[in-house]
Amino acid sequence: MTTEESTSVQTISNESINVKYITLEKGPKRQYNRKSKTDDKTKKLMDKLLEEQELARIKREQDEFDAQKKEVEEQEFTRHIIEDIAQKKLKKQEKQEQQIEMDQFLEKLIPIAAQMKEETVSKTIMERVKNAxxxxxxxxxxxxxxxxxxxxTGKLIDLALVEDGDLCVIDFDINKKLSIENTDKIRQNIIDNMLPANVGLVKTAYGxxxxxxNRDGYTLPSNRCVKCIVLDNIEIDIFGQMFKYKEHGGMEQKELVQNRIVGPNSSFRETKNNKRETLKYEAINDWANMTHLASLREILDSWNVDIEIPFKDYIDKVNMREFGWQITEEGTIDKMSDEIAQACVNGLKNLEIHNYPQPINMEVSLLSIFSGLYGITNEQIRAEGMKNIRQFNKLTSNAEKNYGETSFNGERKLNPWILTKILRYHNKDYYEQTIxxxxxxxxxxxxxQKISDTVQQIEKYEIDLKDQFTLIDVSSKALNGKYENKLELVAQDLLRIIKVIPCQNGWCFIIKEYDYFDKMGKKHITAIDALEQYHSLFEKIGMKFTSNNEGIFSVFQGFKYMQLDEVDQIKIEKFLGLVKDTISANDERNVGKKTETAIILKGLQGIGKNVFTNVLCELLAGYSSKNITxxxxxxxxxxTAIENKMLAIANEMKNFGE
Structure with a gap:
């Protein structure tokens, strides 16, 4: 049996052969057997193995490449290191050679510089300023x-003309309001306690x-450092030559910067209270012949004052550093408390102490340590500090060698506060955390304490209605700079015109007379500043018309007019006649007696009713209302028209009976 779908099989050879055609019927598809599946797995394994071998080969080649690259880089790095070491060694050698040359140069220069400095400091003040x-x-x-x-009639000394440029002047301005005795006392205290012996001294015109x-290398922020230290009784300025020539547009000019002070043996005149006075500048010691003057740094260090920074920074920081000043109003060095002294002694550890006294910010000297310790008044704390010098610190060989002599010298220059400065520069963490x-x-x-003392001085001031001083006077004094930026002076005057009592919605201000003002002095001190500073002086717990309790404000502050011991009858006889003839209608039966009722005056217009009441209201000024309509x-x-009033006059009531 045949079908349309068939397969032909043909056999071909080089020779002629018989061909047989067979037509096959299409049957079911052939299934794979176990052997075919095994072959597939084997193939996959082989492929995977080959892939892994290929990856291994690639990785091996990459590792070999990386190793070669790393070796090259290491060789290059090593070469650079060797070259760098050689370069540094060469530079170090060159630097050492330069240092040797510099040391040799300095060895030659230092004696020359020392000689030049000695030539300068050995000159007398007069020799140094004669051309200035x-x-x-x-x-x-x-x-x-x-x-x-x-x-x-005198001499000015222009420090810009002093050739050596090292001379400087510390100007102590003592409060001109003090008495001559107090001024002299403070000036002598300054000489005895704040200044060394080797300074030239000149008494200024106002005492x-x-x-x-000598400035001795101290970098002042400007030629004229005005008000470096400001106390109530002392203001300190420092004048020195830092900038010799003026600048314009950042370029130095040829014109000198004038920096003049009045020299000794100079006189000038001024008119005060219509009186002509002649004031003099006088040398106190042998000013003209003084040599080897003290160092400005040494003097400022003894006060624990440092202005060797840009002036703007100094102004910004002055309030923060003000607590470090240890100068009293009397011109003496303040005593150190036992607590601070003990803390200073505890902090004097792990220091390298040198013999030669360099500036404190550079190194610690044995002399500065002794000066500080001998200034401690507590003997036990002082002894502990002396013991700790060698026990907890490292002394240089020269310091050990000169220990005894330096100890003797330190005993003559007592200043405990120098210890705080030593710790500030050489034990900074301890200074910040403890000192x-x-x-x-x-x-x-x-x-x-100063506020408390001030309160005791000014608390006696009270409101006095007889006193013509008002808020207008406070404003005027402020605008004219009379308060000198001192809160206590503002508070003293405010006490004469203002009181404060608590009210339902805050504070109520009782003001003797109102007027507007907002600025109190050149530095924007306000009345509120004074009220806050001395608040207890102004505050009262309440208010009554009159009270004997000091905590309660009495509205009644006395009469405007005082009772006279003798009366001029001629001056008042017309008024008495008005009272007798018109007001009382010649009725003298109840003279001196209280009516215990309100007085009603009825009469024709112009007969003197208002004259009578106006006089009574004026006598009771502040406690009367003379024309209520x-x-x-x-x-x-x-x-409020009758609140706190002793007399009220109702005159021609416009709505009476409504």
């Missing part, structure tokens, strides 16, 4: 012009002091 002196004329501080013929010393908080605490205690002011809800 300018004549003043006609008892003024005005320099004499060239060719001008006027009476020479202050000029101290001449600085104690100094702030000490400053606050002194500040509060609205009945609501007497009996309404808002009757």
């Amino acid at each position: 002196m300018i004549n003043t004329v006609n008892y003024t501080k005005i320099g004499q012009k060239e060719g001008e013929k006027k009476q020479v 202050g002091l000029h101290a001449y010393c 600085k908080p104690l100094l702030k605490q000490n400053y606050e205690v002194k500040k509060q 609205d009945i609501d002011d007497l009996v309404g809800k808002f009757n």
Whole structure:
């Protein structure tokens, strides 16, 4: 049987053969057996093996490449290291050679510099300033012009003209309001306690002091450091030559910067209270012949004052560092408390102590340590500090060698506060954590004590209605700078015009007379500043018309007019006649007796009723209302017209009877 679908099989050879055609019927598809499946798995395994071998080969080649690359890089790095070491070694060798050359140069230069410095400091003050002196004329501080013929009455010293540029002057300005005795006492205290012996001293016209010393490399923020230290009784300025020539647009000019101070043996005149006075600058010690002057740094270090920073930074930081100043109003070095002294002694550890006294910010010297310890008044704490010098610190060989001699010298220069500065520079963490908080605490205690002392001085001031002083006067004094930026002076005057009591919605201010003002002095001190600083002086617990309780404000502060011992009858006879003839209608039956009722005056217009009441109201000024025309002011809800009044006059009531 055949079908249309068939398969042909043909046998072909090179020879002629018989061909047999067979037509097969299409049957079911052939299924794979177990052997074919095994072959497939084997093939897959072989493919995977070949793939892994290929990957291994690639990885091996990559590793070989990486190893070769790393070896090259390491060789290159090693070469650079060797070259760098060689370069550094060469530079070090060159630096050492340069240092040797520099040391050799300095060995030659130092004696020359020392000799030059010695030549400068060994000169007398007069020798140093002789070419810097300018004549003043006609008892003024005005320099004499060239060719001008006027009476020479003094000398100005221009520090910009001093050739060595090292001379500087510390100006102590003592409060001019103090008595001559107090001024002299403070000036002598400054000389005895704040200054070394080797300074040139000149008494200024108003009793202050000029101290001449050497700047000795101290970098002042400007030529004229005004008000470096400001106390109530002492202001300190420092003048020195830092910038010799003026600048314009950042370029130095040829014109000198004038930096003048009045020299000794100078006189000038001023008119005060219509009186002409002649004031003099006088040398205190042998000013003209003083040599080897003290160092400015040494002096400032002894006060624990440091202004060797840009002036702007100094102004910004002055309030933060003010607690470090240990100068009293009397011109003495303040005593150190036992708590601060013990803390200083505890902090003097692990220091390298040198023999030669360098500036404290550079290194610790044995002399500064002894000066500080000998200044401690507590003998036990001082002894502990002496023991700790060698026990907890490292002394250089020279310091050990000169220990005894330096100890003797330190005993003559007592200043315990120098220890705080040593710790500030050489044990900074301890200073910040321990010493600085104690100094702030000490400053606050002194500040509060000063406030307390001030309160005792000014609390006696009270409101006095007889006193014509009002808020307008406070404003005027403020605008004219009379308060000198001192809160206590503001508070003293405010006590004469203001009191404060608690009210339902806050504080109520009782003011003697109202006027507007907002600024109290040049530095924007306000009345509120004074009220806050001395609040207890102004505060009262309540208010009554009159009370003997000091905590309660009495509205009644006395009468405007005082009772006279003798009366001029001629001056009052017309008024007495009015009272007798018109007001009482010649009725003298109840003279001196209280009516216990309100007085009603009825009469024709112009007969003198208002004259009578106006006089009574004036006698009771502040406690009277002389012309009330609205009945609501007497009996309404808002009757301030009769509040705290002793006399109220109702005159021609416009709405009476409504």
